[in-house]
Amino acid sequence: MALYSEKVMDHFRNPRNVGVIEDANGVGEVGNAKCGDIMKMYLKIEDEIIKDVKFETFGCGSAIASSSMATELIKGQPVSEAMKLTNKAVAEALDGLPDYKMHCSVLAEEAIRSALDDYNRRKGEG
Amino acid sequence: MQIYADNAATTRMSRTAIDAMLPYMEEIYGNPSSLYSIGQRAKEALEQARSDIAAVIGADPREITFTSGGSEADNQALLSAATLGKKQGKLHIVSSAFEHHAVLHALKRLESEGFEVTLLPVHENGIVDVREMEAALREDTCLVTIMTANNEIGTLQPVREIGAVCRAHGVPFHTDAVQAVGHLPIDVKADNIDLLSASAHKFHGPKGVGFLFARRGVRLTNLIEGGAQERGKRAGTENVSGIMAMAAALKEAAAGMAENAARMTALRDRLIAGLSEIPHSALNGDAVRRLPGNVNFCFEGIEGESLLLLLDDKGISASSGSACTSGSLDPSHVLLAIGRVHDVAHGSLRLSLGEDATEEEVDYIIRSVREIVEYLRGFSPVWRDLQSGKTPFIL
Numbered sequence: 001m002a003l004y005s006e007k008v009m010d011h012f013r014n015p016r017n018v019g020v021i022e023d024a025n026g027v028g029e030v031g032n033a034k035c036g037d038i039m040k041m042y043l044k045i046e047d048e049i050i051k052d053v054k055f056e057t058f059g060c061g062s063a064i065a066s067s068s069m070a071t072e073l074i075k076g077q078p079v080s081e082a083m084k085l086t087n088k089a090v091a092e093a094l095d096g097l098p099d100y101k102m103h104c105s106v107l108a109e110e111a112i113r114s115a116l117d118d119y120n121r122r123k124g125e126g
Numbered sequence: 127m128q129i130y131a132d133n134a135a136t137t138r139m140s141r142t143a144i145d146a147m148l149p150y151m152e153e154i155y156g157n158p159s160s161l162y163s164i165g166q167r168a169k170e171a172l173e174q175a176r177s178d179i180a181a182v183i184g185a186d187p188r189e190i191t192f193t194s195g196g197s198e199a200d201n202q203a204l205l206s207a208a209t210l211g212k213k214q215g216k217l218h219i220v221s222s223a224f225e226h227h228a229v230l231h232a233l234k235r236l237e238s239e240g241f242e243v244t245l246l247p248v249h250e251n252g253i254v255d256v257r258e259m260e261a262a263l264r265e266d267t268c269l270v271t272i273m274t275a276n277n278e279i280g281t282l283q284p285v286r287e288i289g290a291v292c293r294a295h296g297v298p299f300h301t302d303a304v305q306a307v308g309h310l311p312i313d314v315k316a317d318n319i320d321l322l323s324a325s326a327h328k329f330h331g332p333k334g335v336g337f338l339f340a341r342r343g344v345r346l347t348n349l350i351e352g353g354a355q356e357r358g359k360r361a362g363t364e365n366v367s368g369i370m371a372m373a374a375a376l377k378e379a380a381a382g383m384a385e386n387a388a389r390m391t392a393l394r395d396r397l398i399a400g401l402s403e404i405p406h407s408a409l410n411g412d413a414v415r416r417l418p419g420n421v422n423f424c425f426e427g428i429e430g431e432s433l434l435l436l437l438d439d440k441g442i443s444a445s446s447g448s449a450c451t452s453g454s455l456d457p458s459h460v461l462l463a464i465g466r467v468h469d470v471a472h473g474s475l476r477l478s479l480g481e482d483a484t485e486e487e488v489d490y491i492i493r494s495v496r497e498i499v500e501y502l503r504g505f506s507p508v509w510r511d512l513q514s515g516k517t518p519f520i521l
Contacts, residue, residue, distance in 0.1 A: 009435075012432070012435060013436075015505070019505065029507060033472070035449070035468075036429055036448060036468075036472040039507070040507040055505075056506060056507040057505065057506070058427065058429055058506040058507055058509070059432070059450070060432055060450035061431055061432050061435045061450075062450075063432075063450075101450075
């Protein structure tokens with residue numbers, strides 16, 4: 001058996017939504033280099049809908065695949081729906097992750113949440 | 127192109143080794159402890175293998191005990207020295223911070239049983255300082271165990287000097303030579319080695335077989351109790367076919383050693399030169415005092431596992447000391463021991479070339495690594511922060 005599912009390998013080899021959104025109105029970064037994983041999410045939200053999402057990730061194959069899948073799951077979704085994203089949903093959409101890699105999906109959930117929190121904070125200030 | 131560049135993990139069995147093992151599976155399959163002829167023929171072959179192996183490292187055949195591999199040999203060596211130490215009231219062991227886990231974990235167990243362990247620093251170059259080693263010796267030191275060559279960064283330890291100091295102080299010296307046997311000349315007499323561990327699959331022999339050299343007079347303690355095999359020091363019917371293949375592989379390796387080492391050293395240096403051109407990268411361990419086929423680099427801003435997976439897509443098999451490849455949160459203890467910080471240690475790559483490596487392959491590896499590192503840095507938030515000056519470069 002391979003280390004990762006075909007889905008994980010596909011999202012790792014061809015990550016979706018890679019990059020930066022210059023005029024993002026929600027940005028979140030989680031993890032730290034000491035532990036070997038950092039994810040950064042950029043959101044462009046209009047009328048409470050996630051119009052665009054991009055990510056940058058420093059990490060292993062499953063960290064990159066989890067970031068990619070998480071962006072796919074929330075793209076085009078209302079903010080209220082995106083807030084409900086769970087790490088389980090990310091892992092399931094990837095046809096599962098090895099047990100010791102589940103933290104990668106947790107990190108993806110936290111990165112999305114952090115970017116949404118940033119959006120809500122900015123909105124509150126605006 | 128398919129390139130196996132993980133020969134420090136294991137090697138492909140040589141044709142000679144495979145051919146050497148088959149007769150002992152199909153024809154001479156008798157138990158060496160049996161008295162009839164196919165048993166006795168197996169016994170004779172086994173003793174021939176023991177002599178052949180002993181000759182390669184300058185030992186006496188009676189000083190060779192066959193084991194299931196390097197880890198067993200390490201464990202038995204440490205337990206034996208500890209048992210002898212305990213009898214004399216000596217409970218102190220000197221080792222290094224970057225030993226193989228077979229040694230480090232065996233030392234942990236001895237610590238829990240009352241032994242005190244001093245782990246010597248291995249410095250930025252990945253080499254133990256003999257003066258520091260001598261200074262660490264105490265009246266109650268019962269063992270010095272320092273590897274011959276490190277399994278991750280390939281650095282060669284001053285084994286001969288360590289052996290001489292140990293001999294002068296009357297302290298037994300064990301060396302885990304798993305990465306060195308079959309690749310570099312070893313002379314247990316000239317090097318004053320009392321105990322040495324080796325593993326067949328690191329020199330094109332089969333997995334699951336190795337040996338422990340124990341100088342005459344160094345009494346071994348059993349890990350496995352049972353029958354009287356191996357002079358009563360290692361019970362269990364001998365892995366005859368595996369041992370025959372190990373002996374054949376080692377003889378072959380010894381015959382081509384000088385030539386192979388010279389050619390591989392040139393290829394290693396070509397690989398090091400090529401990878402050094404990647405910005406913000408660094409070679410791990412001494413550039414010269416290292417195994418002929420070992421190259422180990424850190425690349426800032428990327429993580430090792432993703433690098434390995436993409437190299438695999440390009441047909442290159444390699445390994446990394448990143449946490450994600452070890453299944454723990456910490457990167458390689460070897461890289462941390464030579465002073466690499468976590469952030470950088472996660473981005474490590476070990477390439478260990480085989481004897482059949484070519485210049486063309488080395489150049490392909492250089493191109494592939496360069497391309498992948500650049501690609502991964504392209505969407506690494508760590509690299510972005512380094513480039514924008516938000517965080518300072520380490521390498």
